[in-house]
Amino acid sequence: MAERQDLAGKHIVLGLSGGVACYKAAELTRSLVKAGATVQVVMTEAAEAFITAVTMQALSNRPVYTSQWDARPGNNMAHINLTRERPQGRAAPSPPPEGDQEPWGGPAVPEGADAVLIAPASADFIAKLVQGRADDLLSLLCLARPAERVPLLVAPAMNREMWAHPATQRNVAQLRADGALVLGPAAGDQACGEIGDGRMLEADELRDELIASFQPKLLAGKKLLITAGPTFEAIDPVRGITNHSSGKMGFAIARAAQEAGAEVTLIAGPVHLPTPPHVRRIDVQSAQQMFDAVLPQAPLHDVFVATAAVADWRPAVMNEHKIKKDGKKLAPSFELTENPDILAAVASLPDKPWCVGFAAESQDLLTHAREKLLRKNVPLIVGNLGPATFGRDDNTLVLVDAAGHRELPAGDKLALARQLVAEIARRTAGV
Structure with missing residues (x-):
């Protein structure tokens, strides 16, 4: 059977923060592209220690952004442009009928990213999001994105003790309160050899969670x-x-x-x-x-x-x-x-x-x-x-x-x- 195109017409900014789960981001990118999305990868300096920008560019078929000082955009404002602009040739989804709302509560818009997905999201990066820090390109674009129409999805990945720490739990609770959708984490074997909560969801699970986020909430409360x-x-x-x-x-x-x-x-x-x-x-x-x-x-x-x-x-x-x-x-x-x-x-x-x-x-x-x-x-x-x-x-x-x-x-x-x-x-x- 042909690959489902549930993300056809969607443009996703995929952010990678530092963590061994970056290896899953490669398969996630491939899966999102197969589902019909265009994927713009943005990596932190720490993420580059785990996987190369070359790999992510090959899988996304798009140049990868890693620095807030990237001079490729004409206005030198990658942190603004990455969530505002839609890739050339990629049409925005059709506006809903009058009176209908997009799943995230706002009307359909003609351009820009449809979502920002951070996978993996380290404990440090989650703390940055909560505190509003913006000292690298990825945290900058999350802070500068039009929050009313570009949802933020976060897939935590960290050691079980880091996940269970009260500071992390406070940060995650605040992240949800601020409107982000937290995906996972799962429990299981971890790269450190320990077993417990903190594993990033698998690529197909994250893809399906992203797809679900775009579905109209017609049965909310039922x-x-x-x-x-x-x-x-x-x-x-x-x-x-x-x-x-x-x-x-x-x-x-x-x-x-x-x-x-x-x-x-x-x-x-x-x-x-x-x-x-x-x-x-x-x-x-x-x-x-x-x-x-x-x-x-x-x-x-x-x-x-x-x-x-x-x-x-x-x-x-x-x-x-x-x-x-x-x-x-x-x-x-x-x-x-x-x-x-x-x-x-x-x-x-x-x-x-x-x-x-x-x-x-x-x-x-x-x-x-x-x-x-x-x-x-x-x-x-x-x-x-x-x-x-x-x-x-x-x-x-x-x-x-x-x-x-x-x-x-x-x-x-x-x-x-x-x-x-x-x-x-x-x-x-x-x-």
Whole structure:
């Protein structure tokens, strides 16, 4: 599948302060460029001790700036120009419709950087930002950037003791209070040989956090409960009844909802997918376990999205031991019993959330989706052809409600998830 272009049209100033995590900045630059962004690298003198400007220029395909005395700009004001000017040939994103706001609160602007990302941000550089010090090019441009339209994102990277120090924690708290978005840090092995908090996030994590920062916060203040993946109904200790659902659509919706500002709880069947950032995840196996996890949570949420492909039936009795061949070539038989209907149960609660159901069908999609809409008594059913989408990264969806149906253009699952989230936001506005 082609590389996603979630940062197409975006111009990012990437600042590197001193730290061994500068090696991750090389992969981050590559990742941002692949996602469609132009990247202007600015390095402190300390950063140059860890990685060369030549490397960063090769990866960004742009000259790297390292000094406030750089004479290349005609006005000799790199600290001003770097956040005001957009690279030649790179168009600014289209302005939003009248009345809409950019994710960071201001109207779209015709030129300039779209964000400043400091990765890595050392303890010393964070202190500079908080104190308003401006004794090098990178701290200068952070101080001089038009803060109302050029957000500052900071990815800390330092030893665990430095991160835990009260001075650092005070500085980070003040940095957030001043409007910066702090990304991480993560916990794990550190270059010094110690283990703990202070690792800079990985390149793909930082890329996704940057992408998320640009998404409109359409669900800010909302709580979403989402189910995803298949269920597994045990026949014996090693066998069971399941289906081909990969969970990718549900996980994409969880990511898109979190990007849109929602607080998200994801209840997942047995899948091998990483948890989307900042999403609370509960793992289950069977339909009954999913039911038991969903029902207490549902009244605490504003929206319930039932994406999971829940098995309709389960064995009435699970065999204690593996069912063995008996040599008579007779297939074993066992009685099935119906699983609880999770979506219908949530939709019948007195304090129910706004419900979205999914219908994965093999034929007559619209007919079955509309029947499900009426049977479950929910406002929206999202239909797709299961055999055509299970395990794939793309999908085709149709939205079915009491008024009719509408198809969403075929696309990758994250793009469709963002469209669905926008639809949910529109339909639940004021609810």
